[in-house]
Amino acid sequence: MQKGLVVITGASSGFGAEIAKLFNKDGYPMLLLGRRVEKIKELPLNFENVMVEKVDVTDFNSFESAIRKAEDKFGKTDLLVNNAGLMLLGNVITQDPNEWQTMLNTNVMGVLNGTKIVLDGMKSRKHGTIINMSSIAGFKAFADHAAYVASKFGVHGLSETIRTEVSSSNVRVSLVAPGAAETELLTHVTDKNALSDYNSWKESMGGITLNPVHVAESVKFIYDMPQEVNIREIDIATTAQES
Incomplete structure (x- = not known):
């Protein structure tokens, strides 16, 4: 059976890069999207059936154009990971x-954009999966996270709403909510006090947070279930993370 196209946004590092490695290992055709395509091309992947495109997910037209280009080559999208x-x-x-505004545009509008681009085709084929990467901050408040929490609560809300709208078409919408993890998310923080407080909190857990590999394994686990089985949400964190 031919494997369907896997589309992963934010594929240059962190969760996206690890998810790409897992699906590449299993031979899936992939479209890897990001703003730093040079980093994607440095990943240890077999690029024989991988397309890489520079896309900002807040730009609907370029996002759609990249997906249609990959679909013309590999077939229709069967999995979209909004990462x-x-x-x-x-x-x-x-x-x-x-x-x-930057966070809301990327974290919420980017997810809606990707979903809109692939969802109608999935409904017509009665097959397909959308996995949205959220956060434990999507259902729990953290100091100095107000706008980020708002964006991730939004991802939780839109995921559950769309899931109910498409479940009768045999389309799955799932969500993965990681806790603190070893990614590059903190590299763009400009508030030094907020960053210092975060690092102090991290040290209280032993200084090590979640390995992105395990988040990627959770995504693969969801997708590998039969189409008739939808694991609606996985919340995952280090055992030492209390909150």
Whole structure:
């Protein structure tokens, strides 16, 4: 049986890169999207059936164009992993509102854009899976995370809403909510106090947070279930993370 196209956003590092490695190992045709395509091309992948495109997920037209280009080559999208996201920590009193908008655009609108692009085709084929990468901050509040929490609560809400709308068409919408993890999310934080507090919290857990490999394994586990089985949500964190 021919394997369907796997589309992964934010594939240059962290969760996206590890997810790409797993699906590549199993021989899936893939479209890997990101703004740093040079980093994607450095991943240890067999690029024989991999397409890499520079895409900002907030740009609907370029996002759709990249997916259609990959579908013309590999066939229709059977899995979309909406992984691209930003975490810009800061107190709402002092944080630049532009950072709020940046997070909402990427973390919420980017997910909606990808979903809209592939969903109609999945419904017509009565087959397909969308896995949205959220966060434990999508159902729990954390200090200095107000706008980020708002964006991830949004991902939780839209995922559950769309799931109910398409379940009768045998299309799966699932969500993975990691806790603190060893990714590059913190590299864009401009608030030094918020970053210092985060690192102190991390040290209270022994200084080591979640390995992205295990988050990728959770995504693969969801997808590998029969189409008639939808694991709606996985919340995953290190055992030492209490909150």
